[in-house]
Amino acid sequence: MFNPSQHDVRRFFCEAFRKHRENQILTPLEAIARDWIIQHPEYDDELIDVERALEADYSVEQGQTNPFLHLSMHLSISEQISIDQPPGIRKAFQALAQRKGSEHEAQHEIMECLGEVIWNSQRSGLPPDSAAYIESIRRR
Template sequence: MFTPSSDDVRRFFCDAHRKHHAKEILSPIEAMAADWIVQHPEYDEALRDVEAALARDYSVEGGQANPFLHLAMHLSISEQLSIDQPRGIRAACQELARRLDSEHAAHHEVMECLGQMIWTSQRAGLPPDTESYVEAVRRRARG
């Protein structure tokens, strides 16, 4: 399993941003990332300079959202949906997107559920509870 460092993730998104703007050929995963980058123009400046991105601290204490974490979560959710893993996440997210009339807004709701699942798992020292994650998305879809 590939586990990229935070620097790897930052380089990846900065490179996808650069390639997209230079109209270079993107790999499928870079194209997916570029789609989310375009939907977040507020991150444009953070993605322009790789060295600045690597040096920047996005700690909780700093109070600023980490654009790389945010984009990585979008990408992770997109991959989950493409293979419906965990099982049921695709239908739950589609239902949520219909209710909100926005795939993007649905992703942001799913991010909260995903973050909660990861936090709970880490805190309890247990594997992620994917069933409760999918159920949390379903509950949001029901309103």
């Protein structure tokens, strides 16, 4: 299993952004990342300078959104939807996107559900509850 470090993740998104700006060929994963980066122009300044990105502190105490975490969650959710894993996420996403009138907003709602499931898993020491995750999305 691939387990990138915080710096690996930050370099990945900065590199995808650089390639996009320079009209270079992107890998399939970079292309998905680019699509999310484009939808979040508020992160451009964070993505343009790799060294600054590597040093940035996005702790809760700083009161800033972590653009790399946010984009990583978009990427993870996109992958979950594309392979329908956990089973039922694609259908739940499509229904939520239709209700919200926006796939992007639906993903933001799913982020809340994913964060809650991960938090519960970490707290309980048990694996993430896929059924609870899908049900949480459906309730939105």
